[in-house]
């Protein structure tokens with residue numbers, strides 16, 4: 001199979017999502033169609049020719065010559081702090097993809113969907129919520145979003161007023177907002193049970209976040225009785241608590 005070509009991408013906008021994360025809107029030369037859940041590879045090249053490649057999930061699909069990604073800056077990281085804090089509108093980078101055919105949601109799917117996000121793992125799941133809206137789908141969605149604190153929530157205003165048929169449960173792991181009934185703490189079986197679908201509804205489950213988070217949630221889903229063949233996972237990187 002021929003290698004996927006690198007395409008030139010230009011930054012059209014950079015919007016802060018939190019104090020340490022930003023959404024980049026890119027124009028991609030000769031871009032193609034994408035499916036919610038897919039990712040792209042981004043290449044940054046320094047003046048001396050040194051380059052670094054990283055994968056980022058698409059935060060939105062549908063517009064062929066546009067790509068939207070949301071990047072969480074990792075302290076000491078080579079690429080992510082640059083994309084969040086330094087890259088400017090008009091800057092060029094290289095991009096290839098979209099990649100991935102398993103961790104995807106297509107509008108033809110009508111079954112219930114359970115999305116479980118840890119931290120920046122919300123990105124491809126938000127693409128699915130947006131694709132559902134764009135397609136006017138009636139598929140019932142539930143999203144369980146595990147995040148350290150309110151200050152780290154991505155897509156805050158969009159998720160505060162979700163679309164009809166999309167239920168959102170936010171679980172705070174480090175600092176719960178004042179008045180929350182649930183104290184801050186890691187996602188538990190009870191959280192997944194309450195915020196998710198009963199296994200009898202046979203939902204397709206999509207779990208995305210740091211490796212440790214994804215493994216824990218996948219184990220919880222299977223222990224609750226979900227069919228492992230309906231649990232799709234995407235790991236963003238090292239263990240963390242989302």
Ligand SMILES: Cc1cc2nc3c(=O)[nH]c(=O)nc-3n(C[C@H](O)[C@H](O)[C@H](O)COP(=O)(O)OP(=O)(O)OC[C@H]3O[C@@H](n4cnc5c(N)ncnc54)[C@H](O)[C@@H]3O)c2cc1C
Nearest residue numbers: 054055056057070071072074077078079080120123236237
């Ligand atoms: C399929 C896939 C999709 C991804 N989608 C997104 C996305 O939508 N948004 C996003 O922000 N990131 C996403 N990532 C993570 C991204 O590819 C990079 O790993 C991340 O941006 C860190 O790159 P860096 O160059 O800044 O850090 P590096 O210089 O590569 O690493 C610096 C240090 O941080 C640690 N580290 C690396 N990655 C992570 C991480 N994800 N969490 C915690 N510690 C880490 C490393 O072990 C190292 O110690 C995705 C990863 C994969 C595999």
